[in-house]
Amino acid sequence: MKTPVPLAWKNLTHDRRRLAVAVGGIAFAVLLMFQQRGFNHALFDSTVEIVRELDCDLIMVNPARFALTNEIRFPGSWLEVAGSQSGVDSAEPLFMENLAARLRQDGKRARPIRVLGFNLDRPVLLDSRREILSQINELREPNTALIDRLSKSSYGFELAANAEFPQLGELNGNRIRLIGTFQSGRDFAHEGNLLMSAENFATYFRYRGPDPLSLVDLGLVKVGAGASTEQVLRSLRATLANNVAVMTRQQFIDKEIAFWARNTPIGVIFLIGTLMGFVVGVIICYQILANDIAEHLGEFATLKAMGYGNKFFFALVIRQAVYLGLLGFIPGLFFSWLLFEFNAGMTGLLMQMSIPRVVTILLATLSMCVVSGLLALRKLLAADPASLF
Amino acid sequence: MNQNQFDLAALIAAWEPAREQLSIQVEHLNHYYGEGEMRKQVLFDNCLKIRQGEIVIMTGPSGSGKTTLLTLIGTLRSVQEGSLQVIGSELNGVSAGNTTELRKKIGFIFQAHNLFESLTAFQNVSMSTELQGIASDLARPRIEATLRRLGLGQRVHYKPKSLSGGQKQRVAIARGIIHEPRLILADEPTAALDAESGREVVTIFQELAREQNCTILIVTHDNRILDVADRIINMVDGRIHSNVLVKRNATLCQILNGFPIFRDLTPQAISQVADKIAMRRYPTGSEIIRQGEMGQEFFVIGSGDVDIEVDGVQVNTLSQGAFFGEVSLVKQQPRNATVRARTEVVCFLLSKDEFQSVLDSSTTFEEELRKAIFSRQ
Numbered sequence: 118m119k120t121p122v123p124l125a126w127k128n129l130t131h132d133r134r135r136l137a138v139a140v141g142g143i144a145f146a147v148l149l150m151f152q153q154r155g156f157n158h159a160l161f162d163s164t165v166e167i168v169r170e171l172d173c174d175l176i177m178v179n180p181a182r183f184a185l186t187n188e189i190r191f192p193g194s195w196l197e198v199a200g201s202q203s204g205v206d207s208a209e210p211l212f213m214e215n216l217a218a219r220l221r222q223d224g225k226r227a228r229p230i231r232v233l234g235f236n237l238d239r240p241v242l243l244d245s246r247r248e249i250l251s252q253i254n255e256l257r258e259p260n261t262a263l264i265d266r267l268s269k270s271s272y273g274f275e276l277a278a279n280a281e282f283p284q285l286g287e288l289n290g291n292r293i294r295l296i297g298t299f300q301s302g303r304d305f306a307h308e309g310n311l312l313m314s315a316e317n318f319a320t321y322f323r324y325r326g327p328d329p330l331s332l333v334d335l336g337l338v339k340v341g342a343g344a345s346t347e348q349v350l351r352s353l354r355a356t357l358a359n360n361v362a363v364m365t366r367q368q369f370i371d372k373e374i375a376f377w378a379r380n381t382p383i384g385v386i387f388l389i390g391t392l393m394g395f396v397v398g399v400i401i402c403y404q405i406l407a408n409d410i411a412e413h414l415g416e417f418a419t420l421k422a423m424g425y426g427n428k429f430f431f432a433l434v435i436r437q438a439v440y441l442g443l444l445g446f447i448p449g450l451f452f453s454w455l456l457f458e459f460n461a462g463m464t465g466l467l468m469q470m471s472i473p474r475v476v477t478i479l480l481a482t483l484s485m486c487v488v489s490g491l492l493a494l495r496k497l498l499a500a501d502p503a504s505l506f
Numbered sequence: 507m508n509q510n511q512f513d514l515a516a517l518i519a520a521w522e523p524a525r526e527q528l529s530i531q532v533e534h535l536n537h538y539y540g541e542g543e544m545r546k547q548v549l550f551d552n553c554l555k556i557r558q559g560e561i562v563i564m565t566g567p568s569g570s571g572k573t574t575l576l577t578l579i580g581t582l583r584s585v586q587e588g589s590l591q592v593i594g595s596e597l598n599g600v601s602a603g604n605t606t607e608l609r610k611k612i613g614f615i616f617q618a619h620n621l622f623e624s625l626t627a628f629q630n631v632s633m634s635t636e637l638q639g640i641a642s643d644l645a646r647p648r649i650e651a652t653l654r655r656l657g658l659g660q661r662v663h664y665k666p667k668s669l670s671g672g673q674k675q676r677v678a679i680a681r682g683i684i685h686e687p688r689l690i691l692a693d694e695p696t697a698a699l700d701a702e703s704g705r706e707v708v709t710i711f712q713e714l715a716r717e718q719n720c721t722i723l724i725v726t727h728d729n730r731i732l733d734v735a736d737r738i739i740n741m742v743d744g745r746i747h748s749n750v751l752v753k754r755n756a757t758l759c760q761i762l763n764g765f766p767i768f769r770d771l772t773p774q775a776i777s778q779v780a781d782k783i784a785m786r787r788y789p790t791g792s793e794i795i796r797q798g799e800m801g802q803e804f805f806v807i808g809s810g811d812v813d814i815e816v817d818g819v820q821v822n823t824l825s826q827g828a829f830f831g832e833v834s835l836v837k838q839q840p841r842n843a844t845v846r847a848r849t850e851v852v853c854f855l856l857s858k859d860e861f862q863s864v865l866d867s868s869t870t871f872e873e874e875l876r877k878a879i880f881s882r883q
Contacts, residue, residue: 121642122629124622131624419620422582423681424609424637503582505616506573506693506727 125436128409129444135445139405143445144452146485150478151453151470153390158474159466160387161377163304165370166467167233170301172243174346175353176369177208177336180362184376186215186306190332195361199336201354204344209239212318215306220293222273223288230268231307232288234318234330241337242312245299249312255296256314262288266298267465268309288321303465305383336361368402395485402441403489406434410497413506422502430497438490439498442483449482450475514809517757518785518852528591529689529721530556530579532733533587537574537744548574549752551588558688559719561711561734563726566741573693575741579723580691581605593688610638613687613720616727617694619678621666621803627653627677628662631684638685645684652680657706672699679707683714690714690722696731708734755780762854765806765827770772778867784859797844801834804861810851815844823848832875837860 125412130136164185166174177199188376193210200208212234221227227358230327237256248263255261261283264277277297288311293324298444301310313321319329326332340349346365353363364372378384410417459470537549549571556562566572577583578590578597585598593611594730595604611791621630628649635645653662656676666674683692690711696704697723714720724731732738732752740748758780762768768776788794794805796813806829812831814822821843824830834841835858856864865872 121636122625122632124633127624127629128622335664413622415616415618415620416622419614419616420633422580422609422614422616423634424606426606501582502580502614503577505614505618505620506576506580506582 118346125433126440128413129437129440134324135405137185139206139401139446140444141397141441142401142405143482143486144447144449146394147446147449147478148392148453148456149394149397150481151449152456153387154388154474155392155457155460155468155470156452156466157384157387157391158356159460159464159468160305161374162384162467162469163302164306164377165373166302166304167310167364168370168373170242170244171211171335171366172239172241172246172339173209173337173366174340175338175350175363175365177338177353177357177361178334178369180359183380183467184373185213188213188215188334190334191336191361193333195329195357196333196336198356199338199361199363202349202356204340204341204352204353206341206344207239207337208339209236209241209316209337210330211235211241211335211337212315212322212330213334214318216321217322217324218289218311220286220288220309220311222271222284225271225273227287228269228272230272230288230309230311232262232313232318232321233310234313236281237314239337241332242299242301245301248297248299252297256317258296259317259320260292260296261294261296261317262311262313263297263299264295265301265302265303265310265312269303269304269465272309278451283419291321293321302467303312305466325479338363391481397491398482398485399489401489402438402486403492405441406437406490406493406498408502409437410434410493417497418500418502421500422505427498431494434490434494434497435487437494438486439483442486445486446479446482450478509635513787514761517761517808518756518787519812527558527561528555529558529593530554530574530723531589531591532579533589535575535576535578535585535590537571537583537586537691544649545639545673549578552744552746553751554739554746556721556723558721559715560736560866561715561722561724562737562739563724563732564739564741565725565727566747569864570741571744572739572741576691576693576723576725579679579689580614581608610685611688612687613682613690615679615682615690615695616694617697619666619698621674621681623666626663626671628667630677631681632665634681634684640685649680649684652684653677655710656680657703662783672703675699676703676707681709683710686714686720688720690720692722692726694726694728695724696726704728704730712792733757750781751762754765758854759824761808762806765829767806767827767829767871767874770874771868775864775868775871779856779864782856782864784855784857786853786855788851788853790847790850792847794845794847794851795831795841795843797842798840801831801839801841802858803831804835804856804858805829805831805845806854808852808854811847811848812851813846815846816842836875 177195179189182189196208196210199205214232218230218232219227220230237253240246242249252263264274268276274295282295282297284296286293299312303309315330322329340346350363350365357363455469457470461468462465532552532554535549535552536547538547539543540546552575564572578585579592581597595608626744632645635649650662653659656679658673660675661669661673679695696707699707711722712734715722735855736753737749737751739746755777759776762776762779768779797816807824809824809826811823811825813820814824830845833839
């Protein structure tokens with residue numbers, strides 16, 4: 118039932134102070150949900166960020182390796198097999214150390230860091246390609262590496278744009294000279310990244326075997342000009358059979374995210390966090406609506422006595438809930454954005470606020486308010502005009 | 507006696523509700539609160555007829571059931587036992603949808619003003635016109651006129667916060683009457699008002715009753731407005747203790763006071779008589795009492811002439827103000843004469859018991875009677 122007197126809006130905005138509190142409450146719930154979803158996305162986004170940057174069309178990996186952090190490798194000889202397939206331009210190794218690498222600066226505690234080793238002829242990271250190429254000659258020298266600018270500051274290195282290099286440190290007890298920087302990003306498992314030549318990688322991680330480079334972590338396949346990625350993928354799969362898995366970059370990313378989302382409690386934890394935000398929002402919104410109804414019970418009962426039906430009250434409460442949701446969402450979004458920026462700066466995680474994600478939270482906010490509206494409606498329908506006399 | 511003639515016509519009209527439309531008809535209405543062993547009866551076999559256009563004031567101590575009766579009439583509570591008809595609809599077993607429709611024909615004025623603080627006076631009243639589906643360009647002048655009439659012409663777009671208690675109550679009254687309801691139910695509508703605005707409100711009630719034939723039922727303890735009532739109902743312990751057509755009785759007292767037999771009665775005694783008296787009309791030539799029957803009633807002629815016949819022979823003619831039928835009652839004898847309407851006759855009657863109780867309570871009345879009886883013999 119449409120009413121030219123905007124009762125829902127008037128009631129909501131009549132008491133400015135209470136409206137401010139209400140909007141603050143909803144905004145807080147919005148912030149909670151954004152944070153939880155944001156961290157959740159950040160976890161996934163950050164984890165696969167390195168994969169997004171890899172300069173390749175297809176990725177080879179040990180079929181048993183269920184996540185990047187799971188250090189199951191495959192023999193490098195399979196790269197030669199792959200490289201000899203028709204349509205394949207190159208198949209290059211990427212060496213990774215997640216767990217055993219420890220970097221320290223003099224006087225500081227050694228901290229774990231991810232180390233990437235690559236063939237200097239083929240800089241594997243797309244985004245930092247030019248940066249890496251410009252420093253490639255220095256990387257040929259022993260005990261040299263590039264450090265990720267977004268690495269945690271607690272390593273003790275000066276990583277600002279105007280920082281001076283080289284800087285000295287120790288990697289697994291051996292001297293290392295950091296000759297410059299590149300950019301990738303942190304994730305939950307890794308506080309920083311080092312990039313070095315395969316040769317240097319071999320000297321630092323001798324425990325990988327008599328030939329430390331005989332086992333590779335990822336194989337990066339580039340498809341030759343004119344060849345179909347789809348066909349190359351199929352022929353590689355046929356050739357490598359069960360020995361090495363081959364997948365597109367997107368398939369790899371999906372698999373990685375699916376692992377974190379399904380096989381670890383992290384996805385569930387953030388889901389619970391988000392639900393908590395939702396529930397907090399429902400409670401806050403319900404309190405506000407129920408309070409408003411309780412304070413106007415006499416007025417609403419009078420409307421009932423006048424002949425207003427349940428449909429009217431239903432529309433009234435839902436409208437009020439939606440207004441409240443929208444009013445709370447706007448500052449909630451703003452503060453979430455500020456907090457995302459702050460978090461990204463603090464943690465180096467990728468905190469991205471894309472339109473689909475904003476829309477999702479908006480819908481969650483509106484449904485949160487509608488749910489509490491429906492809960493509060495029961496109170497309104499219980500208003501008894503007979504009690505007015 | 508011309509004055510009396512005039513009043514009598516009004517009296518006759520007021521006396522005969524059967525010909526007019528009933529606004530509220532209550533028949534053997536019982537109501538209970540609670541369930542099982544806690545069940546407590548609050549209304550006991552109440553019967554009541556209120557005509558369209560009457561102003562009724564309901565009084566009674568708290569807990570007497572008047573509020574329950576009011577909420578039942580207002581469709582705010584469902585009828586449990588008995589029959590209750592409001593504006594032509596039976597409320598016992600009515601559906602929720604019909605209830606909502608019925609409520610739209612009723613104007614409610616509650617003791618608390620129940621105005622939305624967030625809306626202006628105008629918007630609060632609009633809540634009623636919108637519900638009635640009155641187009642806003644039609645509603646606007648109507649709302650403004652009503653508020654003006656209630657002395658709120660300068661306050662149309664004020665919010666309740668900026669209005670005094672009396673002004674708020676008047677806005678609530680405007681909301682209750684703006685849709686020209688057939689029935690207004692008001693709970694202490696003047697309690698929050700000063701004498702002047704209280705008077706203004708009841709004047710509006712009177713105008714509504716007169717101009718729109720709107721029935722108005724007011725629960726009040728405000729003595730200042732009792733004079734507007736056509737009927738005063740007093741409830742005690744869930745029963746209608748008295749139901750008096752005050753306007754009728756006032757007119758009746760005036761008429762009775764004009765009759766020699768009642769002339770020296772105290773005002774109380776007269777109104778006691780007026781309470782108990784009945785009225786009956788007789789066409790020309792009809793027999794009012796018959797010689798030889800046992801008398802049950804005492805008659806006073808309101809208008810017209812009667813012939814007294816003893817053994818078929820006319821012995822006398824009586825006209826307005828005269829009385830007859832007392833001998834048989836006093837002496838416990840059969841009627842000693844037949845009385846026949848010579849013209850169309852209106853008589854006031856007292857039953858035997860009521861006649862006796864008036865006789866017991868008033869020595870002057872008794873004296874008058876004795877003198878009359880003596881002179882007639």
